[in-house]
Amino acid sequence: MTTLNPAVPAGAYDQFLIGAQPLARAQRAWQTGDAALPALYLSHGAPPLFDDGPWLRELFDWAQSMPKPTGILIVSAHWESAPLSLSAPAAHTPLVYDFGGFHRRYYQMRYATPDAGALARRVAAVMPDSEPVHQHPSRGLDHGAWVPLMAMYPLADVPVLQLSMPSQDPARLLAIGERLRGLRAEGVLVIGSGFMVHGLPFLTREMVTRGTVPSWSSDFDAWAADALGRGDVDELAAYQDRAPGMPYAHPTPDHFTPLFVTLGAADRPDAPVRTAIDGYMLGFSKRSFQTLP
Incomplete structure (x- = not known):
């Protein structure tokens, strides 16, 4: 049995919840x-x-930190x-x-998060007139949002909004992230959700x-780990021409x-980052990181 052919679909998640839910209830909330x-x-x-199971715990432990x-x-x-949407x-x-x-x-899994109206108003307020939201x-959260968040915040007790990628x-995505930077000082977690390598056609x-x-x-x-470790945003932005493994990666x-968007929301986009999760899934790098002060 593998993650693509489990004996019990989402059985690892059921087991994960047994230990994760009490810790999630005890997690200290961000305060002013x-x-x-x-x-x-x-x-x-x-x-x-x-x-x-191991990846679920990595994401949860990251959130718990x-x-x-x-x-x-x-x-x-x-x-x-486009236009930029919530x-x-x-x-x-x-x-x-x-x-x-x-x-x-x-297709029956649920993630019933609280009302996020106040967050929507704050996001709209920080965007410039040239980039209205x-x-x-009716658009809900797609799997790039709700799948990892069900591991990180399994109680579904945090308001969540998804912002489209226009x-x-x-350069434009860095600028959008920069406008979101101040929300972090209000306890808002800004996340870019992708996959460090995503060569599905070549699986x-x-x-x-x-x-x-x-x-x-x-x-x-x-290559990405080196550029991120040096804070080389220009190198990362030129990934299509400079990165090895393209276009397969x-x-x-x-x-x-x-x-x-993540780097733009950092205090310093050109500062090194901290890798929180590395390794591979189906041969694809799942490197994940957080910005540093």
Whole structure:
């Protein structure tokens, strides 16, 4: 049995919740006077994350290392939309099950978060007139948001909004992140959700059955880790031309570019970051990091 063929669909998540829920209830909430929360970039996985116990615990432990946020604003690879838009803020907004071919249980999972109207107003207030925010009346959270958040905040007790990605231009995404920077000092967790390597068209049987890591994945990951460790935003922005492993590592840009919103939201986009999760899933690097003061 593997994460792609579990004996019990999401059985690892059921076991994870037994230990995680009491700790989540005891987590200290962010309070006025606390330091600003970091901005995060995470490799979000998909339904198989619910069958990967170690990865679930890595995400949860990462969330536990910080105070519980007052709200979460997440930019996912799976919502590319212009103009800049926010998901519906109402409590218990239905989820988007934007994946196919999985067991029916994954389409029955729920993440009933609280009302996020106050967060929506704050996000709209920090954006300039040149980048107004459209409030989508019904759009829910897609799997790039709700899947990892079900591991990080399993009680669904934090208001969550998703912000669309209106462009793949690193400079524009950095500027959007910069406008969101002040929210971190209000206890808002700003997250870019993608995947450090996302070469799905090049997934092979050997990568699935043997856990083989192709050189285009490991080489891209090493390049990204080095650039992030040096705070070299220009190098990262030129990934399509400079990164080894291209275009296999990212045949489309959508899973890499949320990283620029994260860096833009940092106090210093050119400062080194701290890797919170590394390793591989199906041969793809799942490197995830947080910004540093």
